[in-house]
Amino acid sequence: MRKLVIFILVVGLVTLAVGSFGLFERLTTGLVKVGWGSPIPWALWVVFYIYFIGLSAGSFLVSSLIYVFGFKKFEAVGRLSIFTALVSLLTAMVFIVVDLGHMERAFFIFIRPSFTSPLAWIVWLYTAYFFLLLTEAWFLMRQDFARLSRTGGLSGRLYRLLALGTKEGGEEARNQDMKVVKVLGAIGVPLAIAFHGGTGTVFAVSVARAYWYSGLFPLMFLVSALASGGALLTALAAFILPNGYRLHRDLVIGLGQLLIIFLGIDMLMEIAEILVSLYGIAPAHFIPIHDQLFGPNWYIFWFLGVGCALILPLLILLTIGRKSAVWTGLAGLISAIGFVGVRWNIVLPGFAVEELPGIGRSFFEPHWTYGLYVPSAMEWRVSLFAIGLALTVFALGNLLLPLESARRHEI
Amino acid sequence: MVIDLKKCVGCNACTIACKAENKTPPGVTYHVVIEEEIGRYPNVTRRFLPRPCLQCQHPPCVRVCPVNATYKRADGVVVVDYEACIGCRYCLVACPYGARSSDLGEFYTVGKTPTVAEYDLTPSFDYGREWKRSPDHRGASPMGNARKCHFCLHRLERGMLPACITTCIGGARYFGDLNDGDSLVAKQAASPHVMRLKEELGTEPSVYYLL
Numbered sequence: 153m154r155k156l157v158i159f160i161l162v163v164g165l166v167t168l169a170v171g172s173f174g175l176f177e178r179l180t181t182g183l184v185k186v187g188w189g190s191p192i193p194w195a196l197w198v199v200f201y202i203y204f205i206g207l208s209a210g211s212f213l214v215s216s217l218i219y220v221f222g223f224k225k226f227e228a229v230g231r232l233s234i235f236t237a238l239v240s241l242l243t244a245m246v247f248i249v250v251d252l253g254h255m256e257r258a259f260f261i262f263i264r265p266s267f268t269s270p271l272a273w274i275v276w277l278y279t280a281y282f283f284l285l286l287t288e289a290w291f292l293m294r295q296d297f298a299r300l301s302r303t304g305g306l307s308g309r310l311y312r313l314l315a316l317g318t319k320e321g322g323e324e325a326r327n328q329d330m331k332v333v334k335v336l337g338a339i340g341v342p343l344a345i346a347f348h349g350g351t352g353t354v355f356a357v358s359v360a361r362a363y364w365y366s367g368l369f370p371l372m373f374l375v376s377a378l379a380s381g382g383a384l385l386t387a388l389a390a391f392i393l394p395n396g397y398r399l400h401r402d403l404v405i406g407l408g409q410l411l412i413i414f415l416g417i418d419m420l421m422e423i424a425e426i427l428v429s430l431y432g433i434a435p436a437h438f439i440p441i442h443d444q445l446f447g448p449n450w451y452i453f454w455f456l457g458v459g460c461a462l463i464l465p466l467l468i469l470l471t472i473g474r475k476s477a478v479w480t481g482l483a484g485l486i487s488a489i490g491f492v493g494v495r496w497n498i499v500l501p502g503f504a505v506e507e508l509p510g511i512g513r514s515f516f517e518p519h520w521t522y523g524l525y526v527p528s529a530m531e532w533r534v535s536l537f538a539i540g541l542a543l544t545v546f547a548l549g550n551l552l553l554p555l556e557s558a559r560r561h562e563i
Numbered sequence: 564m565v566i567d568l569k570k571c572v573g574c575n576a577c578t579i580a581c582k583a584e585n586k587t588p589p590g591v592t593y594h595v596v597i598e599e600e601i602g603r604y605p606n607v608t609r610r611f612l613p614r615p616c617l618q619c620q621h622p623p624c625v626r627v628c629p630v631n632a633t634y635k636r637a638d639g640v641v642v643v644d645y646e647a648c649i650g651c652r653y654c655l656v657a658c659p660y661g662a663r664s665s666d667l668g669e670f671y672t673v674g675k676t677p678t679v680a681e682y683d684l685t686p687s688f689d690y691g692r693e694w695k696r697s698p699d700h701r702g703a704s705p706m707g708n709a710r711k712c713h714f715c716l717h718r719l720e721r722g723m724l725p726a727c728i729t730t731c732i733g734g735a736r737y738f739g740d741l742n743d744g745d746s747l748v749a750k751q752a753a754s755p756h757v758m759r760l761k762e763e764l765g766t767e768p769s770v771y772y773l774l
Contacts, residue, residue, distance in 0.1 A: 182701040183667040189590050190664040193652035253650015253665065253707030260630040260649055271653050272629035359623055359764050360659035507661035508614065508760065510597040515578075518669055519590035 156391055157550045164543030171540045174533020178250055187528035189519025191512065192503045194251075196527040200535055201247040202351060203380070203495040204542070205278075206373070207488070208240035209348035210381015212285070212340060214407075219288075219330075219337040226407065228400050229389045231292050231555045236388060237381075238285045239549065241278065243542040250534055270354045277347035284343065288336040291329045294318040296554035310552070348377050361502045362436035363429075372421050376494055379414035383465065383487035386411055390481025394556060397477035408469050408480035415469075415487065419462050440501035443523075449500075456493020460486050500525060564714070564728075565751045566613055567773040570735035573598060573611035577727035577736070581615075584715060584726035586687035588696070589669040593662075593712035594727055612772070613736070615727060616641065616662040616712035617760060620767030624654035624663060624711075633709065639769055640714050642690060645704040654709050659761050660768075668706040673698045691717040714738075741769065 177185060188195035215233035217223040249255050261275045297315035301308050321328075352373030355364040386407040390397040397404055429441040444453045465487035473480040504523055506512050512522030527535075549555065573596055581587070581594040597612040622641050625633050632647035633654055655663045672680040686695045687705070690713065694705055715725035723729075728738045739748035751757070752771045759768045 180701075181668075182707065183665075184669055184701070186667065189667065190655055191661065193655040193665055251651075253652070253667075253709075254648065254702070254704070256702075257630075257647070257649040260632075260647060264630050264647065266629055266631045268626040269629040269653070271627065271651060275629065354653070357627070358657050360657055502656075507659055508597055508612070510599050510612075511595060511614070511661050514595040514597045515592055517589045517592070519665075519667055520592075 153391060153394060153396065154551075157547050160543050161547035161551070164540050164545075164547055167536050167540030168544055169540070171533055171535070171537025174530055174535075175250070175537045177530050178534050181530075183253060185528055185530040186519075187521075187526050187531060189521055191506075191520060191522040192500070192525045194499055194502075195525055196531045196535060197247045197251040199492070199495045199499050200538065201244045201251065202373075202498065203492055204240045204244035204247065205348065205351055206377040206491070206495070207381050207384055208237045208244060209344045209374075209377040210379070211240065211385050212237040212281075212344050212381070213378055214382055214385050214410075216337045216341050216344075219333050220341060226403055228393060228403055228556065229385060229407070231289070231553075232388055232393065232550075233385050234285060234289050234292065235549050235553065235555055236384065236546070238282075238289060239542055239546045240381075241282060241285065242545070243538055245278070246538040246541060247535075250538070270350055270357055274347050274350040274354060277343060277350060281340070281343050281347055284336055284340050288333055288340065290314075290316075291332045291336065293554055295321060295326050295329060300554065307552070345374060349374055355498070355502065358502070360507060362434070363440035363502045363504070366425075368421065368425060372418075372425070373498075375414065375418045375421055376491065379411070379418045379461075380488055380491035380494075382407065382411045382414050383484040383491070386484030387481050387488060388484075390477055390484070392550060397481055401477040404477035404480050405474065408473050408483060411484060411487070412466065412469050415462055415466055419466075422462075436505050440504040443504045444497050444501050447504075449496075452493045452496050456490045457497055460490025461494050462487070462490070465490075564615065564618075564725075564770045565737040565748045565757075565773060566770065567733075567735045567737070567751075568611070569773065570733040571596075571611045571613060572733055573609065574732055576730045576732055577613055577615075580726040580730035581712070584718075585689060586682070586685050586696070587664070587710070588666060588683075589671055591664040591666050591669075591710050593664070593710070595661075613727075614660060614662065614760075615714070615725075615770060617660055617766070617768035617770040618714065620769065621765060623657040623659065623764075623766060627653045627657045629653065640716055640719075641711065642713055642716065643709055643711060645689070645694070645708050648704070648708040650707040650709070652709060659764055659766060663709050663711045666705050666708055666710050668701045670696075670698060688717045689713065691720060 211233045215230055215237065218226045218230045249258055252258060261272050266272050294315055297311045298318045298320040301312035301315050349370040352370030356366060356369035358364050386404060389400060389407055390404045393400055426441055429437045432438055465483040468479050468483035473483050506522055575596050578594050578596055585593060587593060594615045597614060599610045601608050601610065618639055618641050622635060625635055625641060629651060630647055630649055632644045633641065635641050652665050655665060670683045672683050684696060686693045689705065718725060724738050728736045737748050737751060739746040741749050741752055743749055751773060754773060756774045757771050758774060759771055
């Protein structure tokens with residue numbers, strides 16, 4: 153829906169403008185103005201990073217249902233899901249780069265690699281995934297680029313550039329391209345599982361943090377990626393695809409019903425984790441969960457993580473969502489936003505317990521804040537920059553790129 | 564290193580000596596003394612646990628570093644290459660003892676008091692190099708890096724003991740080569756009244772506590 157896309161573009165540009173000040177602060181003053189410190193080394197930006205990387209993996213895996221596993225029913229949302237995966241991946245990378253103490257050395261991960269670090273592995277996998285997404289998107293759209301380059305003018309020139317010399321072919325050429333897409337998608341599925349499971353592994357291997365140190369953790373990452381990415385796509389299919397909830401009613405409702413499964417499994421895993429940890433008395437296991445549920449930030453767990461991400465969408469999807477694509481889309485939107493809370497409660501509770509009892513009171517200096525973290529204004533401003541950038545790129549893509557897969561079927 | 568907990572009075576001279584020796588900025592500390600209170604007021608006693616970097620035999624912080632910026636030297640000291648560290652802080656996350664700090668570029672007095680104190684601009688000599696510190700160069704290492712106790716490597720290489728050892732008023736700390744059977748530390752580490760922190764994690768700390 154064009155009006156909504158333009159609205160997103162405006163919101164994105166305003167957010168970007170406000171956030172640019174934050175980026176300027178970040179680049180000139182470094183990390184002095186952050187709210188975290190050595191006791192809580194990973195904070196808001198890491199929360200958003202795993203949130204967006206989850207959205208990327210999730211939307212990509214849903215797109216593979218279409219291009220690899222042949223769910224033709226969802227085809228209209230295929231290109232949009234690949235594009236969403238690309239934008240989310242880039243947003244996640246912005247968040248993780250601004251988080252580095254020495255951003256200018258980020259490329260060291262390639263030139264002086266460590267094979268024992270899960271962090272190094274996932275960066276290599278993200279890179280492979282990025283090129284795979286670009287190639288897949290190009291093969292999906294290159295016939296349309298070639299067709300659109302005939303329109304002339306500035307936009308025609310842009311499409312000619314994007315077509316990279318592709319000549320417009322008929323149905324057969326398209327089918328050939330779709331075969332390439334299928335192969336790329338098939339390579340992408342294990343890749344997405346690896347990089348997102350790998351992101352969970354970055355946390356899970358930390359023997360120092362009992363909250364993360366379990367084999368369940370990488371699996372939870374995958375399930376919640378499918379849930380959050382699926383939720384976002386459901387919303388996008390309803391509200392971003394032209395005439396989405398009217399024209400693609402079955403698709404939206406179908407995605408919504410699929411989302412029920414993802415949310416259900418996610419809930420099951422969370423319940424399992426919470427019950428087991430709460431039963432014990434070992435502080436390293438007990439406190440991170442107890443603080444999430446009843447600590448000062450309880451509302452993040454109950455309102456965002458449980459209410460918005462899981463319960464409300466499930467209630468909608470199981471009742472009015474079965475008939476209404478608008479409600480299904482709304483359920484997806486609410487859930488996708490709620491997952492920010494889930495991500496917060498993946499990162500921060502990991503630091504809820506002092507490494508050695510009493511260490512938090514052994515030293516009093518700025519940034520030495522055990523168990524106490526409130527994101528600083530600068531952190532929020534930088535986050536606005538990255539989110540504004542994501543919205544802007546997303547809206548521009550929707551305005552300029554041929555992201556509706558089903559166009560030729562409609563005509 | 565061996566620390567005799569019976570002799571520790573919790574004066575924190577070691578923490579201060581470390582601050583002074585390594586010129587660590589706000590929020591960065593290589594050494595802490597953890598206090599634990601036992602009993603309910605007024606019937607309380609306290610016990611102290613000084614904690615430098617434990618220089619583990621199997622350091623979890625080293626394995627997770629994505630760029631090999633932190634590594635264990637042949638002599639056993641775990642060091643950070645300030646020129647290579649990208650500042651991802653994965654090592655801070657991985658350390659089970661909270662022994663690593665992130666240098667966020669803070670100063671004690673710059674922008675906080677009318678005059679800038681000289682010690683804020685004093686260079687540190689970690690790893691035997693001069694690391695200048697100025698608010699005008701916020702991107703310069705070790706700002707943005709992970710930092711940790713290195714057993715005062717720059718002193719060791721000149722035949723001096725780490726600052727925390729020489730300053731200890733109770734003589735509670737011993738330093739030497741654990742692999743040299745005749746050394747005092749090797750004899751004390753072999754005592755039955757010895758413990759290491761979180762042995763169950765398999766990190767094999769090189770710091771022993773005498774009980």
